[in-house]
Amino acid sequence: MRTIQAKAAVLLMAALLVGGCGSGGGSPGPGTATTTGAVTEGAPAITIKDFEYGAPLTVAPGAVVMVTNLDSAGHTVTADHGEAFDVDVRGGGGTATFTAPSAPGTYPYHCTYHPNMRGTLSVK
Ligand SMILES: [Cu+2]
Known part of the structure; x- marks a missing residue:
């Protein structure tokens, strides 16, 4: 008996919660979601090791x-083609920033000191 009453109480609670959320209503705020996403991936980074x-x-x-x-x-x-980007980063934990190209595409890059070092930056 007790378990049945407990289950009934849980169901009642759930119904109230669902009802409450439903009245909150309509637009889940797509703008908010977009902003959050931009912040999350707002600090793209390359770590050379x-x-x-x-x-x-x-x-x-x-x-x-x-x-x-x-x-x-x-x-x-250093971008392989053109002058899309080119930044020098000193060793021992040095940091630098560069601005990604504004045109979508795939940008292979390399290190001018060590041409066998190769990477790819995708813009989209
Ligand atoms: Cu290098």
Whole structure:
């Protein structure tokens, strides 16, 4: 008997909660969701370690990308084609930033000191 009453109480509570939420209503605020997303991915970053750029990075057009160099050697993040971006990052934990291209696309890049270092930046 007691369990049945408890279950009934839970169901009643659930019904009240659902009803309460429903009256809150209508628009779940798409603007809020968009803003939250932008903040979450607002700090794209490349971390260079052991002469590698790490996984390919996808950023929004014109995003500011933070580069951290954990190697003792200096590195650059230099676009293969044109002058889309080119930044020098000193070793020993040095940091630098660059602005991603505004045109969507895939931008392979390299290190001018170590041409075998290669990475890819995707803009979309
Ligand atoms: Cu390098």
